[in-house]
Amino acid sequence: MDGQLILHEDARSGNCYKIRLTAAHLDVPLTRHNYDIMKGETRTPAFLERVNANGRIPVLQVGDRFLPESNAACFWLADGTHLIPHDRFARADMLRWMFWEQYNHEPNIATLRFWRLFLGEERLSDVQRAQLPAKQAAGEAALRLMDEHLARHVWLAGDAFSLADICLYAYTHVAEAGGFELRPYPNLVRWLGDVAALPGHVVMEPEPALAA
Amino acid sequence: MDGQLILHEDARSGNCYKIRLTAAHLDVPLTRHNYDIMKGETRTPAFLERVNANGRIPVLQVGDRFLPESNAACFWLADGTHLIPHDRFARADMLRWMFWEQYNHEPNIATLRFWRLFLGEERLSDVQRAQLPAKQAAGEAALRLMDEHLARHVWLAGDAFSLADICLYAYTHVAEAGGFELRPYPNLVRWLGDVAALPGHVVMEPEPALAA
Structure with missing residues (x-):
């Protein structure tokens, strides 16, 4: 290093x-x-x-x-470790999920978690409040897309755990704090459990507002 | 291939x-x-x-x-070509700009281009219209950030032309169609010219609404 x-x-x-x-x-x-x-x-x-x-x-x-x-x-x-696939297509497909996370997942699921858990819905601006239904729908579409993919694949990219799983686990496993139900997505719930069960896994910090 | x-x-x-x-x-x-x-x-x-x-x-x-x-x-x-830096830090820094493009640049500059050039402002929904000022400001902040970086660097990542330049050129060079002025960003304008002058460069399709 x-x-x-x-x-x-x-x-x-x-x-x-x-x-x-x-x-x-x-x-x-x-x-x-x-x-x-x-x-x-x-x-x-x-x-x-x-x-x-x-x-x-x-x-x-x-x-x-x-x-x-x-x-x-x-x-x-x-870079250069087992968390990035050696296969050229799988490597690009891992990045596909990571770019998708930044465009389709994070701006909906992470943003609603931030708005609801940290800012508080009563403190949203009118412009933010007007976006709630679209962000809720787009977040649910993102979870559904992952669930459908994970019905046919153990991990998101290639045939092994990779950065794609790490980067999408982060906000998916706390999506309920953003107002998203995970129960309708059984394959997603299975995958969340698989990620958390890996050796080397560490948990996120406790969330102050939830722990209170 | x-x-x-x-x-x-x-x-x-x-x-x-x-x-x-x-x-x-x-x-x-x-x-x-x-x-x-x-x-x-x-x-x-x-x-x-x-x-x-x-x-x-x-x-x-x-x-x-x-x-x-x-x-x-x-x-x-x-993958494996001169468009991706060999140096580990520069390679990650190239991806930094590409992720930043999807989160900070595309949802503002490309979205306003799409709304204004293809949808037409008069056909925007109330929720879309309410987001115009924030997207305009965030798009200008993105252009300014690039301009400040390009005041000190020839290319976005490392010391050579890379995918970061290609991926950010795409919507930056047509930002004016989204309602963004480029004149306030002289380093950005210099860089746009440098990208377009490279051997191998191809232009985007003519834009139907502009060509009309």
């Missing part, structure tokens, strides 16, 4: 958990540096200048270089 | 153009199969069953296998 690895994160974020879960499966130590996104700690001039001009966590710091975007950080950690 | 390559596309889509541009740089022939997304041709039962359960183009067909998600299809085409 290129010097110390520091994960700049908010421990409640599923995007940050993806990186911790990847590192745990690879037995790679990470130093964790926590920020409270609710207090704007990733929008300070120092953060924007030094860590990420995009004002977002997670960022994986590799020595003196900074790598934003959760799925890219997972790829860096796993 | 694994048999014939078929690109299932709508030629007006920037996401489809990414794949054609990657293939052009690699001198790889693609058979093109066109669908009209405005007529719902990617939501038919046959398309959903055979090509992509997610109902979207582009999909790259490799023999009898189907690879959705534009950036994943570009990765499959370019």
